[in-house]
Amino acid sequence: MSSYKNFQDDNFKYSKESSRTNDNPAFNSQVKVNDLKKNSFDDNFNKWVEFVQWARFYPDLWFDLIKPEKGGMRLDLDQRVFLRCLSRFISTYGVFPRGFGKTMIELMSIYHTGVFFPDVNLSMSAQTKENAASISEDKHKELIRKFPLLLNEITKSSFSKDSVEVIFKSGGTYSILANAQSTKGQRRHRLNVEESALLNNELFKDVLEPVVNVPRRTIGEQAVISPYELNGMINFVTTSGYRGSDEFNRILNMIKEMAELKGKIVLGASWELPCHYGRGETRNQLLAKKNDPTTSATAFAMNYESKWVGATDGALVNISKLLKLRTITKAELECPRDKRGNLELNEYVLGVDVARSSAQSNNKTAIVVLKIIRNSEGLIRQIQLVNIIEPPNGLNFKEQSILVKQLFKRYGGNEDLTKSRVKAIVIDGNVIGKGLIDRLLEDVTDPDTNEELGCFDTINTDQKPDHDKAIKIIYDLTATGINDDIIRTFIDYVETEKLKLLKVNDEIKKTSVHGDDSLVIEEQARLHTQRLIDEISNLKLKKTQKSITVEQVQRKIDKDRYSALAYALYYIFLFLEKEIEETNMYEEDDSIVYF
CATH class of the missing domain: 1.10.287 (Helix Hairpins)
Structure with missing residues (x-):
């Protein structure tokens, strides 16, 4: 200075x-x-x-230099350190909470580089181009408002739904990329990865890491590669994720490389740091949010406390593989119909883990809807978790039974089981679950529509329903003695990637195939999918000489959604997988000619 x-x-x-x-x-x-x-x-x-040289090394002081006399942006000490690290290290990994201002600092670093490095090509990548474009446009406007002199360094800036182009007078450019295969083959000089906790290492190695393979050349007559420039820079900015994930392991490796002075640095902070400087929500607001019984403990730990959550050792499944299963873009709130108005020929299995409590902090009933996808030979290729429903706490068993029967109708359930799209409703019949099964075996009328919802019967018990014409659709699952098989089946469906989950948060476009009124319900399904992942990440295997069980790392994190899913998958494995195998076996037997 x-x-x-x-x-x-x-x-x-x-x-x-x-x-x-x-x-x-x-x-x-x-x-x-x-x-x-x-x-x-x-x-x-x-x-x-x-x-x-001074401006390149002290980006925060350069921004102070161009700040207007009135207004502008006051950089706090922690933001200055983060901004300097983004300019001085070959790779920076920043794990910060919501409200820290990390994306703003990230874009300030990008624009600063665009001004001082002629012809440099810069990019920010996010889960989707739409997400990256939205972030870039919002922060660009804020940056220009805070530092109007930046306009003198920009020749052109254009933003659309899925693209961004900012051209600097130095010849540098800024654009966006997606953390997807569509980015393969792109080349940039430097890359910033937004919300990197959602990455998997396979995608990073195959797609993102090669993006910065080609270094920048100087614009003089010799056009040389400067040995003093941080060519190939990749920075990561995110809130925290899951222990055992690829990104968690990347951070551990970067911390080791930081200690070995290899030009990398890892930074992190909880909500208390930005709160100390008066950024984001106040301390009272955040503590109230933390103590709110409706707030997910896992979500708060990741979004505000920057804690990497889940089991460190002995995790139930590889969390990276579980995250890789999130491929479904649309929730199914009912069985879809074809152009003629007929129900599509789908197969559904409903899984129910039963609870009854009026306290929000206690375990809750969870209902999962699994859609079975078969190949041309009838073998199951995918099991898609298309919806998760969590009834309000405090519902009695009769009210819960009405909800289950409504879902049965909504997903194409039929009294004629040969025509029914719902093949089974799998219910945890241990203790509390018996109360729900008893109610499902009774005739009931929908109190809102006055529609007769019918009477159900169990497939595998001798319980008597209200009348003989009841639909045999309830599978009363008692986990005692078969818990090992249930756990192994769940692990197998994850490891083989047959199970598919809904995409969550910013990975999907905010559109609905069912209309605007159902968008909130679809968002709830995706929210429950995220909480399902939180539950599974909190479970670890506990092995004894005779059996295996799952154990919660943190008791305050429920496992109801996991249980409902595991029960439904076990039923599919036990009956629907083998059903096709037996059919194929009989078909082969019929072809044998006896003399």
Whole structure:
């Protein structure tokens, strides 16, 4: 900063001397104005070099320099450290909470690089291009509002739904990419990965890491690669994720490399740091949110406390594989119909884990809807978790039974089981679940529509329903003695990637195939999918000499959604997988000719 002030002072003196000289007619006749300008630059060339070096190394002080006298943006100490790290290290991993201002600092670093490195190509990548474009446009407007002089460094800026182009007067460019296979083959000089906790290492190695393979060349006559430039820079900015994930392991490796002085650095902070500087929500607001019984403990730990959650050792499944299963873009709130208005020929299995409590903090009833996808030979290729429903706490068993029967109808359930799209309703029949099964075996009328919802019967018990024409659709699952098989079946469906989950959060476009009124319900299904992942990440295997069980790392995190899913998958494995195998076996037997 002092060198720049010295440059200003010297330049001011030169201007005064030149103005006095201009009064001399003899001088004007001998020196051209262009020569004066040239001499001005040449005479101060070393100071310009020193200024550029200073500005590249102190991006926060450069932003202070161009900040307007009134307004602008005041950078706090923690933000200055983060901004300097983004400019000085070959790779920075920042794990910060909501409200920290990390994306704003990230874009400030990108624009600063675009100004001071001619012809540099920069990109930010996010889960989708739409998400990256939305973030970029919002922060660009804020940045220009805070630092209006930046407009003098920008030739063009254009933003659309899924693209961004900012061209700097230096020749540098800024654009966006998606964390997807569509990015393969793209080339940039530097890359910033937004919400990197959602990455998997396979995608990173195959798609994102090669993006920065080609270094920037200087714009002089020689066009050389500067040995002092941080070519191939990749920065990661995110809230925290799950222990055992690829990104968790990347951070551990980067911490080791940081200790070995390999040009990498890892930074992190909880909500208390931005709160100390008065950014984001107040301490009272955040503590109230943390203590709210409706707030997910896992979600708060990741979004605000920057804690990597889940089991460290002995996890139930590989969390990276579980996250990879999120491929479904649309929730199914009912069985879809074809163009003629007929129900599509789908197969559904409903899984129910039963609870009854009026306290929000206690376990809750969870209902999962699994859609079975078969190949041309009838073998199951995918089991899609298309919806998760969590009834309000406090519902009695009769009210819960009405909800289950409504779902049965909604997903194409039929009294004629040969035509029914719902193949089974699997219910945890241990203790509390018996109460729900008893109610399902009774005739009931929908109190809202006055529609007769019918009477159900169990497939595998001797319980008597209200009448003989009841639909045999309830599978009363008692986990005692078969818990090992249930757990192994769940692990197998995850490991083989047959199970597919809904995409969550920013990975999907905010559109609905069912209409605007159902968008909230679809968002709830995706929210429950995220909480399902939270539950599974909180489970670890506990092995004894005779059996295996699952154990919660944190007791306050429920496992109801996991249980409902595991029960339904076990039923599919036990009956629907083998049903096709047996059918194929009989078909082969029929082809045998006996003499």
